Amino acid sequence: MSEIVFNKTSVGYNGIPIVVDVNFTADKGRISxxxxxxxxxxxxxxxxxxxxIKPVSGQVLIRDKAIDSYSSADLYSILSVMMTERVKVxxxxxxxxxxxxxxxxTGIFGRLTEDDRSVIKESMEMIGVWDLRDREYxxxxxxxxxxxxxxxxxxxxPGILIMDEPASFLDMGRKIExxxxxxxxxxxxxxxxxxxxHEVELIRKVADKVICIGQxxxxxxxxxxKELISPEYMEKLFGMKKGKYEEYFx
Amino acid sequence: MSKNRRYAILYxxxxxxxxxxxIINILSGSVGIGIKDILTILLNGDKSGVNGKIIFDIRxxxxxxxxxxGGALALSGYLLQTFFLNPIAxxxxxxxxxxxxxxxxxLMVCALKVGFAMNSIMLVIAAFIGSLIATAFVLIVSVRVxxxxxxxxxxxxxxxxCSAITEFLVTFADDSNIVNLHNWSLGTFSSAGWxxxxxxxxxxxxxxxxxxxxxxxxxxxxxxxxYAGSLxxxxxxxxxxxxxxxxxxxxxxxxxxxxxxxxxxxxxxVARNIFKSEKPLxxxxxxxxxxxxxxxxxxxxxxxxxxxxxxSISTVTAVFGAPIVISMMMGRRNENV
Numbered sequence: 257m258s259e260i261v262f263n264k265t266s267v268g269y270n271g272i273p274i275v276v277d278v279n280f281t282a283d284k285g286r287i288s289x290x291x292x293x294x295x296x297x298x299x300x301x302x303x304x305x306x307x308x309i310k311p312v313s314g315q316v317l318i319r320d321k322a323i324d325s326y327s328s329a330d331l332y333s334i335l336s337v338m339m340t341e342r343v344k345v346x347x348x349x350x351x352x353x354x355x356x357x358x359x360x361x362t363g364i365f366g367r368l369t370e371d372d373r374s375v376i377k378e379s380m381e382m383i384g385v386w387d388l389r390d391r392e393y394x395x396x397x398x399x400x401x402x403x404x405x406x407x408x409x410x411x412x413x414p415g416i417l418i419m420d421e422p423a424s425f426l427d428m429g430r431k432i433e434x435x436x437x438x439x440x441x442x443x444x445x446x447x448x449x450x451x452x453x454h455e456v457e458l459i460r461k462v463a464d465k466v467i468c469i470g471q472x473x474x475x476x477x478x479x480x481x482k483e484l485i486s487p488e489y490m491e492k493l494f495g496m497k498k499g500k501y502e503e504y505f506x
Numbered sequence: 507m508s509k510n511r512r513y514a515i516l517y518x519x520x521x522x523x524x525x526x527x528x529i530i531n532i533l534s535g536s537v538g539i540g541i542k543d544i545l546t547i548l549l550n551g552d553k554s555g556v557n558g559k560i561i562f563d564i565r566x567x568x569x570x571x572x573x574x575x576g577g578a579l580a581l582s583g584y585l586l587q588t589f590f591l592n593p594i595a596x597x598x599x600x601x602x603x604x605x606x607x608x609x610x611x612x613l614m615v616c617a618l619k620v621g622f623a624m625n626s627i628m629l630v631i632a633a634f635i636g637s638l639i640a641t642a643f644v645l646i647v648s649v650r651v652x653x654x655x656x657x658x659x660x661x662x663x664x665x666x667x668c669s670a671i672t673e674f675l676v677t678f679a680d681d682s683n684i685v686n687l688h689n690w691s692l693g694t695f696s697s698a699g700w701x702x703x704x705x706x707x708x709x710x711x712x713x714x715x716x717x718x719x720x721x722x723x724x725x726x727x728x729x730x731x732x733y734a735g736s737l738x739x740x741x742x743x744x745x746x747x748x749x750x751x752x753x754x755x756x757x758x759x760x761x762x763x764x765x766x767x768x769x770x771x772x773x774x775x776v777a778r779n780i781f782k783s784e785k786p787l788x789x790x791x792x793x794x795x796x797x798x799x800x801x802x803x804x805x806x807x808x809x810x811x812x813x814x815x816x817x818s819i820s821t822v823t824a825v826f827g828a829p830i831v832i833s834m835m836m837g838r839r840n841e842n843v
Contacts, residue, residue: 306736308732308735308736328738328739328740329738331738332736332737332738333738335736336736337732337733337736339732339733339736341729341730341731341732341733342730343729343730344591344730345728345729345784346778346784347778347782347783347784348784352784352785353729356725356726356729357737359722359726359737359738359739360737360738362722364719364722365718365721365722365787366721366722366725366787
């Protein structure tokens with residue numbers, strides 16, 4: 257059984273499709289990565305998978321049940337989302353930011369039980385940000401911020417994690433720190449991850465499965481990263497001149 | 507020093523400041539009444555003499571009004587700031603208070619012309635309708651423009667339009683009532699009475715309790731709409747609740763005290779910076795208390811600086827509040843204001 261199933265689904269906004277005829281699955285214990293040129297509709301697919309927008313046509317199944325048959329409380333106890341929205345709040349420590357991720361479990365005034373505290377500690381330790389807990393979030397570096405947000409996303413103990421370009425603004429070293437934390441977490445907790453990313457050079461190491469969205473608003477190819485990522489194919493998918501991939505990434 | 511200890515100390519200071527300001531406010535006024543006399547009057551509840559009337563019917567209701575309506579205004583501003591996810595928002599600067607003012611003025615003028623008796627509940631309802639209409643306008647603009655600065659300029663313009671129409675109405679109102687109407691339309695706590703208090707105190711108390719019960723959701727919403735949605739929060743319902751609660755509070759203030767400037771926008775900001783926190787459970791009561799302190803202080807200045815002439819409350823709140831707002835904007839110049 258797959259955690260997420262897209263079955264002949266069209267995704268878009270206000271009834272206007274951006275990507276049509278989407279068919280793929282995201283499975284337990286695996287990282288499924290969406291790649292493709294800017295504007296191809298990666299975020300739209302992610303938002304649809306996260307139940308934040310409705311599909312234009314067709315269905316999305318979460319654990320074999322139609323996504324719109326879930327109550328939002330049930331859906332978001334399975335599924336956790338990390339989108340590109342910037343966090344702008346001041347005077348919040350890294351701990352506070354992660355704490356908010358426990359929203360669904362805490363009581364009416366957001367009081368933390370011992371249980372909550374230990375889950376927050378465990379999540380932050382797993383991602384390697386427990387040492388930052390008392391630092392003000394705004395004073396953290398971009399890499400630290402993204403890892404705090406990853407800890408916030410997993411603190412609700414999700415079975416499915418959906419992430420939109422989580423490492424885009426990080427330098428090479430921080431990207432690798434980030435993906436190390438993510439892959440280790442997925443291995444340990446055996447959850448399904450659906451992620452969009454631009455780091456083609458890292459994708460072989462990070463992703464088990466790659467879903468390529470082409471410029472024509474269709475899924476271009478689906479397969480294992482090792483088989484799919486060839487210079488010729490990347491040049492075609494991203495609209496590069498022949499030989500350019502080798503020239504720059506080779 | 508632990509955070510909670512720090513919060514406790516700051517709350518204590520705020521409450522002591524309120525008590526101190528209440529005492530000064532009772533003591534000061536155009537009629538000098540000695541501390542001894544005041545104590546005997548207060549302790550005996552003696553309303554019979556002239557001094558008793560001054561204390562119980564003029565000074566105390568005015569103090570109570572400044573405490574509750576000042577707090578309500580700060581809270582209303584806080585809720586609007588949450589709604590727009592931007593600290594530079596408030597009921598006065600967005601023209602919402604002026605919308606309420608216009609509708610109350612229309613009601614007052616109608617009452618004078620047609621000759622029906624007006625009561626406090628009608629005032630609140632008229633103010634609420636006016637503030638909702640002004641809010642609706644602001645929301646329509648906010649859907650079209652994403653920039654908070656343009657939204658504020660629009661709000662200020664709406665404020666001018668509403669004030670102009672109000673002035674027009676006031677000019678043509680019945681002579682004998684012009685003075686009252688004119689004072690009110692500039693903002694003042696001087697018309698306070700106990701019958702009004704029996705209306706606004708319950709509204710304000712329900713308002714602050716509702717806000718406190720929303721605090722957990724407000725905190726999550728502060729991290730952005732999409733994120734809050736992904737926590738399973740009903741964003742649409744929550745935003746409606748925010749705007750209705752904020753409008754009820756600012757409408758109540760406007761109905762009784764007229765438009766009071768800068769309390770709503772500045773006090774939540776001051777609260778965040780004094781408490782060094784963004785937690786709604788801390789900042790909601792803190793903003794409320796700061797609004798009370800600020801209005802007690804400004805009202806004291808408004809009536810004592812040039813006694814026996816009284817300044818309108820907005821004149822004084824603007825002198826202190828506007829610089830705070832300017833410094834807020836300077837501090838944010840690198841971000842999308």
